[in-house]
Amino acid sequence: MLRAIVAEPELDAHARATAFVWLAESRPERDFKIDCLQRALAHEPDNAQVQEMLDRLRTSEASPQIAAARPVVIDAAPPVVGIRGGPNEPGSGFFVNQRGLVATTGYVTGSATTVDIGLGNDGTVEGRVVRRFPASDLALIETPAQVKSLGEVMPAMLMARDDLIFALTYSGARTRGVIREVGTGARSQWLVTSLSPALMSDAGGNPVGDAAGKLAGMLTRNVDRGSGGLYALGIGQIQQLAEQVQQEQRLMPDAGYCGACGSATRAHRYGGLYCETCGAQLPEAPAVAGASPDLERLSRLYEGDENEPCPTCAATVGFYAGRCLRCGRELTPPARWATGEAAS
């Protein structure tokens, strides 16, 4: 339908350009998007927004997984996949959606940006780590697999103490245990299990199923200090974070991945050397060090100009606990506040 709209002879230049921008969004291929945006720009050469989108796409690398790897179509998701290539290999994992996103623990992937995913009879594919969530010890890995059907899930909130569970390891082990505690409130994403580290033969990421075989969560190597049992992350939290990642990818198709903190980063796209979230040096930094950075965009990204200036040092990095984050001096209110003078 969009193709029909862009061909519509009655459209003015702006409307036609807009239609091409929409058409660009209709397909994931980078070359297709570039072609559409070029056409949009041909109709509306002064459109800075389209120009920016085009620049971003041109400077972004073609995703090797999408461009080079042929999709691996899997009828039914294997209950467990293997992960190799992280600092604590081997680990286990499992598919969380039909687009081939695999979940495992952050402990398994560490700061690795690519890992090998073992698919049993379907061989091994390369996976690209797209996000890590340290607070949940979750790492999400993009693979070229397309999964036709996933197994059923059992939300953690429906699990109860003493419920039977099974943890699967890619090596084939099926370890039986029970739920010891279901987290509540801010800890509702966690389940404490009776499984101990000594029972498990790999670094974690094992799918945990209930007695009916429904996926309830993912076993980590985090240990409850009281009982000695391993924590499992509930499937609801995993699905929610997976959806968040997919949404981020739609909104920021040019974002990269910071292996140090697990965040999505765009700093390198603008010539920045450091992750805007954690400040770690980005792997692309040496390659872009010679290029002239886009200081305006970087400043926005690093949030250096979004705060009130410090009265002492004039830095705009912001304040914490009443002190400037640059100079550390206390932020004293202007004298007129102390005297009760109304701020104008």
Place this chain on the structure above:
Amino acid sequence: MTGWFRRGAAPQDDSLGQLEVSARAVEDILASIGVDAAAARMAVESGYGWNFLRGSALIEVYLTPEDWGFLQVLSPIMHLPQSNLLALYRRLLELNLELTNAALGVHEDVVYLYHERLLEGLDAVEADAVLRRIAGVADELDDVLVEEFGGRLYGQG
């Protein structure tokens, strides 16, 4: 794991002798602070390693044969929170200045308390002081930092 920083030079005969002496001393010290040294031993690529819990803090001790031999005592404290990192980094730098014989640092997404010194000249009294100090400070700091800045205690859900 060999230890925190890998060192390139081959071990020297003298340092190997010193390493074994130091390993015995560390195990004696661990016993004196109530740690079962045999249970605390870790498999490491070279040298010796132990880990144990002190309160809520995990303490790792390494004796590495690289170069002249090093004692490394470290405690992974917390996973970095998702936000307010600049404030946390500043606080860590401020704390660094207050700490004696230890430093706070960040590796990947984890905040560590860290001490390292050459084995040469190390005696049991000093090793004992270092172990107790790192264990005490780590146990105190981890809860304080997580409570103030969020994040997750290392190795816990």
